[in-house]
Amino acid sequence: xxxxxxxxxxxxxxxxxxxxxxxxxxxxxxxxxxxxxxxxxxxxxxxxxxxxxxxxxxxxxxxxxxxxxxxxxxxxxxxxxxxxxxxxxxxxxxxxxxxxxxxxxxxxxxxxxxxxxxxxxxxxxxxxxxxxxxxxxxxxxxxxxxxxxxxxxxxxxxxxxxxxxxxxxxxxxxxxxxxxxxxxxxxxxxxxxxxxxxxxxxxxxxxxxxxxxxxxxxxxxxxxxxxxxxxxx
Ligand SMILES: Nc1ncnc2c1ncn2[C@@H]1O[C@H](COP(=O)(O)OP(=O)(O)OP(=O)(O)O)[C@@H](O)[C@H]1O
Ligand SMILES: [Mg+2]
Numbered sequence: 692x693x694x695x696x697x698x699x700x701x702x703x704x705x706x707x708x709x710x711x712x713x714x715x716x717x718x719x720x721x722x723x724x725x726x727x728x729x730x731x732x733x734x735x736x737x738x739x740x741x742x743x744x745x746x747x748x749x750x751x752x753x754x755x756x757x758x759x760x761x762x763x764x765x766x767x768x769x770x771x772x773x774x775x776x777x778x779x780x781x782x783x784x785x786x787x788x789x790x791x792x793x794x795x796x797x798x799x800x801x802x803x804x805x806x807x808x809x810x811x812x813x814x815x816x817x818x819x820x821x822x823x824x825x826x827x828x829x830x831x832x833x834x835x836x837x838x839x840x841x842x843x844x845x846x847x848x849x850x851x852x853x854x855x856x857x858x859x860x861x862x863x864x865x866x867x868x869x870x871x872x873x874x875x876x877x878x879x880x881x882x883x884x885x886x887x888x889x890x891x892x893x894x895x896x897x898x899x900x901x902x903x904x905x906x907x908x909x910x911x912x913x914x915x916x917x918x919x920x921x922x923x924x
Contacts, residue, residue: 692717692844692875693738698747700737706745707733708899715844715877720870722907724883724920725896731879732774734896735848738877739771740764752843765794770842774849774879777833780822784813784832787821791836799839806835809865827858831865838869845869847878851885863889884921887911895920 693715701707708730715721723731736742738749740761749757751769761771778787788806792799807814810831816824821832830850837845850866851859859882867889870876880886887893890907895916903916910916 692719692752693877694750695734695738696748696750698734698737698749699745700733700742700747701745702733702742706899707742708737708896710747711896711899711901712747713894713901713904715875717875718870718873719891720867720876720878720889721892721894722883722886722890723877723879723894723896724881724886725902726920729896730899731896732848733899735771735773735846735877735879738846739769762794765840765842768840768843769846770837770840770844771846772833772837772848772850774852778821778824778829778836780820782821783818784821784824784828785817787832787836788839791839794840802839802841805841806838809838809869810835825858827854827862830854830862834862834865834869838874842874844875844877847876849879849881851880851882859885884911887921 695711695713697710697712699706699709711734725731733742737744740759744758748755751767756764788803789799792802812828813831813835816828821829824832834850851862854862863885887907887910893907893910895903
C-alpha cells in the first residue's frame, strides 16, 4: 500500500534521513522505533510531503506520490497526525473536527458521528476548547480529526507520548480498533514494547537509516533488540 524506496530527505542542505526503504501492506499496522533524533518524524513528514526530498521514491497504492503536497495526499486517502501541535487549542473540539473535514464536500455530521463512535469520550467535549482538554483527549481529537476524511491509511507520530499508562492502553486499543476496521497504519512510537505488541511488523531506525526490520513478534523476542531499543520489561 505504501512503499518507500531509498528515500533521502532533510530540511536544509543536510540530509536527515538517508536511503530509507520501508513497506506497509494493505491492512497492516507497522511501527517504527529508534532513538531520539534518529529521524523518525522526518521520515513521517517526508511521506506527507513536508520535507525536501533529495532522492528515492514513494509509492502509495501503486502511484508515485514523491513530492506531492499534503492536500493532494489527503485527497488520495492518506492522513497524518503530527507528533506536536496537532490540535488547534483555541478552537472547540467540534471545530477541530470540522477543520479536518474541509476537504470533504458535505457529510460532515455523519463523519463526526463515526469519529465519536470511535472515541465516545469526546462526545461530551465537543463544545470545549481543544486547549482545555486533557492530554489523552487532545490525542484522541487529533487522531479523530485525521479519521474525519475516512482515510485508507493513517500516519501516527508518537500517539502515546506524555500519556499516563492507563490512557495509553486506551489509546492503543482505539488505534487497534481503527486498524481492524480496515485502516492501514504506520506509526512511530517511543513506547516500543507496547506498540510492537499491537503491530504486525516493525522497523528500527538509527541515525537516519534503516537498522533492522521484521515481524513485531520476532523483534520483541530478539535479545539484542530488547537490550538496545526496548529497555527492560
Ligand atoms: N524543521 C526542522 N528543521 C531543521 N532540522 C530539523 C527540523 N526538524 C527536525 N530537525 C532535525 O532532524 C533530526 C531528526 O529529527 P526528528 O524529529 O526527525 O527525530 P525523531 O527520531 O522524530 O526524534 P524524537 O524521538 O525525539 O521525536 C534532528 O537532528 C533535528 O534537529
Ligand atoms: Mg519525532
